[in-house]
Amino acid sequence: MTTTAITVDGLTVHRGKHPVLHSLGFTIPEGSVAGLLGPSGSGKTTLIRALVGVQIIKSGTITVLGDPAGSPSLRGTVRYVTQDASVYDDLTIAENVQYFASLYGCSSDDVAHAIDAVHLDHLPGSRLVRDLSGGQRTRVTLACALVGAPRILVLDEPTVGLDPVLREDLWTMFHQLADAGTTILVASHVMDEARRCDRLLFLRDGHLIADDTPAAIRRTTSQDDLEDAFLALAHRD
Numbered sequence: 001m002t003t004t005a006i007t008v009d010g011l012t013v014h015r016g017k018h019p020v021l022h023s024l025g026f027t028i029p030e031g032s033v034a035g036l037l038g039p040s041g042s043g044k045t046t047l048i049r050a051l052v053g054v055q056i057i058k059s060g061t062i063t064v065l066g067d068p069a070g071s072p073s074l075r076g077t078v079r080y081v082t083q084d085a086s087v088y089d090d091l092t093i094a095e096n097v098q099y100f101a102s103l104y105g106c107s108s109d110d111v112a113h114a115i116d117a118v119h120l121d122h123l124p125g126s127r128l129v130r131d132l133s134g135g136q137r138t139r140v141t142l143a144c145a146l147v148g149a150p151r152i153l154v155l156d157e158p159t160v161g162l163d164p165v166l167r168e169d170l171w172t173m174f175h176q177l178a179d180a181g182t183t184i185l186v187a188s189h190v191m192d193e194a195r196r197c198d199r200l201l202f203l204r205d206g207h208l209i210a211d212d213t214p215a216a217i218r219r220t221t222s223q224d225d226l227e228d229a230f231l232a233l234a235h236r237d
């Protein structure tokens with residue numbers, strides 16, 4: 001039986017004086033990779049902020065693993081990687097991952113596994129993060145979020161600036177984590193990444209215009225290409 005990891009019901013959010021999310025409702029099954037797709041400004045980051053409990057909401061409910069989003073019980077269970085690399089420049093790769101591992105009560109094996117998973121194991125562990133390239137810093141941030149296989153992983157544009165080989169490897173890893181029970185939500189505006197998700201949430205101007213599998217979205221819009229499918233749904237809306 002599939003268990004629901006995240007349930008959103010009637011979610012409305014205002015930012016400034018304006019509504020940016022309009023009465024959204026959807027569920028995300030545990031152990032799946034869900035894609036949150038939509039143009040710039042459609043509300044992806046706002047929805048993610050609400051899911052991780054750092055956004056004031058106007059109305060509606062968000063339940064994560066049975067508790068309201070942002071509950072203290074979800075600390076460490078829900079990991080959120082923002083668009084900006086959030087690691088310590090003056091620590092080494094291993095020290096950064098170790099720091100987060102200590103917060104979450106993970107072992108040094110978990111640290112090594114996380115560094116390996118993002119393909120940074122070939123670099124000396126003593127390399128300071130300030131001496132890494134942009135893509136390498138992004139990977140350290142991901143390793144910090146992945147350490148110890150969290151139950152919920154929310155990633156905002158995680159593959160921006162990464163090369164195609166690493167992107168492919170990361171998507172493989174996301175599915176391996178999901179198969180082991182982690183629920184992953186990936187926000188992206190790259191439609192190419194949509195096909196790799198189990199389910200898709202399409203946002204447009206703060207409205208949910210699709211919530212289904214890639215195959216079902218292709219079928220109902222009669223479009224092979226998911227970008228064309230999005231456009232068809234946007235125009236229908």
Ligand SMILES: Nc1ncnc2c1ncn2[C@@H]1O[C@H](COP(=O)(O)OP(=O)(O)OP(=O)(O)O)[C@@H](O)[C@H]1O
Pocket residue numbers: 015016017020038039040041042043044045046047189
């Ligand atoms: N602090 C804020 N105050 C007022 N409006 C805001 C604020 N932050 C975001 N907005 C507005 O809310 C809407 C949704 O923004 P959001 O950042 O959630 O979009 P997004 O889909 O994540 O965009 P992108 O892909 O460009 O990151 C936009 O119209 C944006 O201008």
